[in-house]
Amino acid sequence: MLKKLPLYSKILLGMLFGFIVGVVAVLLGANQLVSDYIKPFGTIFLNLLKLVAMPLIFASLVAGVAGLSDITKLSRIGLKTISLYILTTLIAVSLGLVIVNVIKPGNFFPDEKRVEFVSKYSVDLAAKQQAAENIKERSPIQFLVDIVPENVVQAATSNTSMLQVIFFALIFGVALIMVKDSKVEIIKDIIIGLNLVVLKIVDIIMHFAPFGVFALMAALVVDFAGDDISSSIHLFTTLGVYAISVVLGLLILIFGFYPLFLKVFVGIDFKKFYISIFPAQLVAFSTSSSAATLPVTMEQVEKKLGVHNDISSFVLPVGVTINMDGTSLYQAVATVFIAQVFGIDLTFGQLLTILITATLASIGSAGVPGAGMVMLIIVLNSVGLPIEGLALILAIDRPLDMLRTVVNVTGDAMIATLIAKREGKLAVVD
Numbered sequence: 001m002l003k004k005l006p007l008y009s010k011i012l013l014g015m016l017f018g019f020i021v022g023v024v025a026v027l028l029g030a031n032q033l034v035s036d037y038i039k040p041f042g043t044i045f046l047n048l049l050k051l052v053a054m055p056l057i058f059a060s061l062v063a064g065v066a067g068l069s070d071i072t073k074l075s076r077i078g079l080k081t082i083s084l085y086i087l088t089t090l091i092a093v094s095l096g097l098v099i100v101n102v103i104k105p106g107n108f109f110p111d112e113k114r115v116e117f118v119s120k121y122s123v124d125l126a127a128k129q130q131a132a133e134n135i136k137e138r139s140p141i142q143f144l145v146d147i148v149p150e151n152v153v154q155a156a157t158s159n160t161s162m163l164q165v166i167f168f169a170l171i172f173g174v175a176l177i178m179v180k181d182s183k184v185e186i187i188k189d190i191i192i193g194l195n196l197v198v199l200k201i202v203d204i205i206m207h208f209a210p211f212g213v214f215a216l217m218a219a220l221v222v223d224f225a226g227d228d229i230s231s232s233i234h235l236f237t238t239l240g241v242y243a244i245s246v247v248l249g250l251l252i253l254i255f256g257f258y259p260l261f262l263k264v265f266v267g268i269d270f271k272k273f274y275i276s277i278f279p280a281q282l283v284a285f286s287t288s289s290s291a292a293t294l295p296v297t298m299e300q301v302e303k304k305l306g307v308h309n310d311i312s313s314f315v316l317p318v319g320v321t322i323n324m325d326g327t328s329l330y331q332a333v334a335t336v337f338i339a340q341v342f343g344i345d346l347t348f349g350q351l352l353t354i355l356i357t358a359t360l361a362s363i364g365s366a367g368v369p370g371a372g373m374v375m376l377i378i379v380l381n382s383v384g385l386p387i388e389g390l391a392l393i394l395a396i397d398r399p400l401d402m403l404r405t406v407v408n409v410t411g412d413a414m415i416a417t418l419i420a421k422r423e424g425k426l427a428v429v430d
């Protein structure tokens with residue numbers, strides 16, 4: 001029976017059972033039992049996510065850039081496409097940062113529980129504050145220096161240096177396009193093969209997600225509630241406000257920002273646009289995979305919106321790899337939310353780092369379920385936030401993943417339509 005359930009249903013069941021076990025443990029005074037024998041499996045799941053982060057970002061990004069295949073395309077349509085994708089991603093991240101700093105969902109955590117929660121995860125606030133002071137004393141453009149590694153092998157040994165690996169992966173991918181030699185094709189095949197293997201590893205890890213969520217939720221309820229089970233209500237209130245913040249940002253993108261772009265730059269009625277791509281949105285919602293939705297997206301964009309195949313066959317596959325508006329907005333909201341929960345005040349420099357890292361991380365995020373959570377680790381590491389904060393949001397991540405995948409696919413279709421209009425390859429379809 002359980003085998004037939006989709007993964008997101010299993011994750012939701014894992015969250016429910018974890019909550020029940022956590023409540024029962026508190027009522028029976030068995031907190032230590034959960035901490036000793038259940039929580040470690042949650043830690044293992046988090047370690048698995050961190051384990052795959054580095055190879056995923058490198059292989060996915062290099063394969064995506066190298067897939068452009070022709071430097072002349074990159075110089076015109078390619079450059080235009082990538083620029084628009086990056087622009088919309090920057091806007092999405094900025095929107096996420098504004099929403100989370102206005103609503104402040106992490107502040108719904110009671111102050112006394114925040115102190116207790118921070119203590120349990122051994123967060124060294126003094127070190128964080130000192131690091132923030134050091135950031136203030138640095139050059140305003142120090143982040144540009146930090147992006148370029150002096151030793152990429154050394155950078156690849158630490159998840160805190162993901163941004164440097166992203167930079168190297170971009171250069172590596174572009175160089176693969178520029179070098180015209182039969183021997184280079186072997187390297188491309190190896191990278192593409194590596195990407196496929198890493199994606200399969202992510203798929204395997206996500207099969208353990210229900211158990212990981214179960215362990216994390218049970219431990220979280222025990223850690224948060226302590227001896228007072230009523231305190232767990234605050235946890236779910238905070239998670240609810242966090243989810244509302246993410247959904248609000250996604251709704252603004254899909255019903256405000258995208259229609260505005262279509263009206264100004266394409267001149268197409270947004271109702272027709274959404275009716276045309278609705279089948280693709282449904283597939284995106286049910287699969288949480290923009291990669292799996294790609295065939296449907298291409299069919300709807302070509303047959304219903306009139307985008308020429310020359311444009312859709314290039315713009316949409318690239319978008320699956322580098323355009324993740326929904327994912328990047330979520331990463332911005334989630335990162336600041338976790339900082340608020342732990343009582344860490346982020347400086348302007350750190351917010352700027354989140355903006356850049358979330359944008360670049362979304363470029364290398366694979367269009368498969370669970371990849372966004374892996375990429376979030378990169379953003380958390382970039383500003384020194386505790387990875388343990390993932391325990392807060394992992395349980396409700398799947399429903400939000402479904403919604404942000406819809407936004408990702410919609411953004412791909414919008415840019416494809418825009419490019420087709422500018423290239424004179426947008427037919428009139430009744």
